[in-house]
Amino acid sequence: MQQDDDVLREFLIESRENLDQLDRELVALEGEPHSQSLLSSVFRTIHTIKGTAGFFDFKKLEAVAHVGETLLSRMRDGTIALDANRTTALLAMVDAIRSLLLQVEQSGGEGKGHYGAVIEALSLLADDATAEAGARHLAEARPNIGRSQRPNRAASIGPAAKSVRAAASVGSQPLSVEAAQRSAPPVQVTPPPVLHVEEAASSGGAKAATEEARTHSDSRIRVDVGLLDRLMNLVGELVLARNQLVQHAGGSGDTALVATCQRLNLITSELQEGVMKTRMQPIDNVWSKFPRVVRDLSRACGKQVTLEMDGKSTELDKTIIETISDPLTHLVRNAIDHGIETPAQRGAAGKRPTGTLRLRAFHEGGRVNIEIADDGRGIDPDRVRAKAVERGLISAERVRAMSAQETINLIFLPGFSTAAQVTNVSGRGVGMDVVRSNVEKIGGSVEIDNRPGQGTSIRIRIPLTLAIIPALVVAAGGERFAIPQVNLVELVRFDAEQARSAIERIHGVPVFRLRGNLLALVELSRALRLPRREQDDLNIVVVQADDRQFGLLVDSINDTEEIVVKPLARELKGLNVYAGATIMGDGRIALILDVMGLAESSQVSASQQRGAAKDGAAQSAKDFERLILFRTSAGARMALPLDSVARLEEFPRSKVERIGNEEVVQYRGEILPLIHLSQTFGGPRAENDPLQVVVHSDARGSVGFVVETIDDIVEDTIATRRQGGRPGVLGSVVVQGRVTELLDANAVRASAAGRF
Amino acid sequence: MSEAAQFCTFCVDDLLFGVDVTRVQEVIRFQEMTRVPLAPRVVRGLINLRGQIVMAVDLRERLGLPPRPDDELPMNVVLRGLDGSVSLLVDSIGDVIDVNDDAFEVPPSTMLAAHRQVIDAVCKLPNRLLLVLDPERALLVGSDAQPAPSEGRSLQ
Secondary structure (H helix, E strand, C coil), X not given: CHHHHHXXXXXXXXXXXXXXXXXXXXXXXXXXXXXXXXXXXXXXXXHHHHHHHHHHCCHHHHHHHHHHHHHHHHHHHCCCCCCHHHHHHHHHHHHHHHHHHHHHHHXXXXXXXXXXXXXXXXXXXXXXXXXXXXXXXXXXXXXXXXXXXXXXXXXXHHXXXXXXXXXXXXXXXXXXXXXXXXXXXXXXXXXXXHHHHHHHHHHHHHHHHHHHHCHHHHHCCCCCHHHHHHHHHHHHHHHHHHHHHHHHHHHHCCHHHHHHHHHHHHHHHHHHHHHHHHCEEECHHHHCCHHHHHHHHHHHHCCCEEEEEECCCCEEEHHHHHHHHHHHHHHHHHHHHHHCCCHHHHHHCCCCCCEEEEEEEEEECCEEEEEEEXXXXXXXXHHHHHHHHHCCCCXXXXXXXXXXXXXXXXXXXXXXXXXXXXXXXXXXXXXXXXXXXXXXXXXXXXEEEEECCCEEEEEEEEECCCCEEEEEEEEECCEEEEEEHHHEEEEEEXXXXXXXXXXXXXCCXXXXXXXXXXXXXXXXXXXXXXXXXXXXXXXXXXXXXXXXXXXXXXXXXXXEEEEECECCCHHHCXXXXXXXXXXXXCCCEEEEECHHHHHHHCCCCXXXXXXXXXXXXXXXXXXXXXXXXXXXXXXXXXEEEHHHXXXXXXXXXXXXXXXXXXXEEEECCEEEEEEEXXXXXXXXXXXXXXXXXXXXXXCCEEXXXXXXXXXXXXXXXXXXXXXXXXXXXXXXXXXXXXXXXXXXXXXHHHHXXXXX | CCCEEEEEEEEECCEEEEEEHHHEEEEECCCCCECCCCCCCCEEEEEEECCEEEEEEEHHHHCCCCCCCCCCCCEEEEEECCCCEEEEEECEEEXXXXXXXXXXXXXXXXXXXXXXXXXXXXXXXXXXXXXXXXXXXXXXXXXXXXXXXXXHHHHC
């Protein structure tokens, strides 16, 4: 019985591959209908499926394959020619077989689906004169699949099936003609019995033919992925043991042992590399379905599209291939559905009637680039704007201030879809936001290059493998953590002397000035609620998540290492601050930090709309305005651009001295005049101790604005501005949904100077 | 003779527990653990089981029992989970015992709510009671699965 199941599983796996191949070959055949080799290959594949289906006694499967084979054999004889209708019918047959096989895989039986219409369409099309009628039939055929119209005969053929299986498990050649013939007589229920003997007999021949055609496949074997994963784990263990042994041997002084260890070292590294390679698959595994997708979709949309694929053999880790399969399909569908125009539209635009969709994959800098480029109409920024506002994803004012590239990036917002008119083509629930999140989940990025009127090019950059990644190991709160290299920007270290002045705090929230730009800091130990270690020196890991940079404050920075990523238990998946775990050289486990999750949980990016995304942090710093928010003692909410602010300080009242009318403090060897904003704007004098001071610097030197409280530093696009207002105020803006006055620092300084 | 089942037994705070022996992958001594900050309290850490990363769940914490004395190291009962293995931290390991089907009874309704959640049945052994754990529920570590200490006390 076990052996039977194995044979059946083999059949299912093999058939699935065969069907994918059929898809490809049929579409190719449509392009060159006179290619005998393609036709023979298609014929052979269907024949094999039919033969094996007969052997397993799958009647429906066999019947469907049989009519397909008949149609193909007449084509091979040259009686009829392949046209679009016949191709469509044959593809429908492939779909029918696929759904039958799925049924078999899930339930062990052929299910209740009824495929009579497909069969009829195929047999009609086999007859030259009735080709049109067949096409019509086919149109009716699809809805019928899945509805049972005839009583199921499977029950009555049970004994026959058993005898076939028995024959299979006894004989070493499961497909021997003899065995099949022996089993044939009991199969009398299904008409016509003669057919079965003939088919079973020919299936032996088919097998031989297949073998002949695919001798190259003899050099390959199919391996269970689970086995590869286990091998990978074992190699990981071996690497650990090797590390320990090498360390040990180094101290022993035994030269023979050291030499052996060195050899072991080399072999282990090679073994690791080899096992890694077994997980690599060419990207063609995903791409191979695209010719069919493109053909079906372009026909459905009434468009003409040529598909070009470059770099099919580019290899990627299996897990990555699986993750990008859906996003890629979505992008291909999008390109045909939205990108490429109809022949008429293309003609009007002065383009060739046939659009081109170009897939390109190549290695670059240790990563894989995948490009999906079309020469269609491109993305219309105005439509994107209108749609985003209509969907309520962004305010009309904000959209107006956006650059073209920013606007295009709006399509990554969740809930954005311009495919209002499309139901079954692009709108399959996979939006661009899912494309992006899937790609980012594996450490990749998506870029759009849009040329309105000329086409769109989408580039996906992904790492080669997920299993082993370079990472920086840091320590915080007595634990070790790994930060994936892709998230690293730079490392900053201060010794005890510098550390004291390097970090500034805004209400306890640490910030750090990195080359003039304020960088939010996250204390790793605090974010993870670990005990903090008091230390004098300061280690900052500047990381980037999405389009937001921030600094991670850690206790110490160790080395970069190649780490083997292992997933966390399902129960811990809810913790978004971890991307997984890894086993370190000493055999202990370290958690891998998910920088994006860490940013979210520490609310680093809370003030920034992710959707209005940029391509890089540099750009985001330019487009976003950073403001420091504070309150005057009169309760007015005000803001100053952060660029003009040198420092935020607290001075105890006891340190305030007076020079005439002026209040000053000694500050870093200088005399810093203080300006009470309450004097400028009225209201009670600030009573708090220590004084909260915003140090403003320009060419005239520094002054300190005394405020009631310093609330926040925000980074935001300024949506609404209103010029003017009371003296000392530049205007009003909306920050975090609230009206805030922009302090006119120059005017306030001038007026204060006038008073003195 | 009635059907017999085999249980791997272990002690936690003087209570005798058992898990269906077919669910137990292995029993190992205390392993050094890596803490998982921010994880629910029942998750004591991750252990390296020959290259496999296994989450360790403290059965004492899960049942709302007092913490283990510092000088006692827990044992790992590694269970095969739905995806990967999970380890239950227990005080000490007992024998694998055969229990006849007719020795089972449903847990008494007066039992602590935290215990009732995870105990499938009570087995009458000749000299003591064996509490049969439901591995799935014992390994639930979400916040909702944590026993509320106040509830436990009010029932005592």
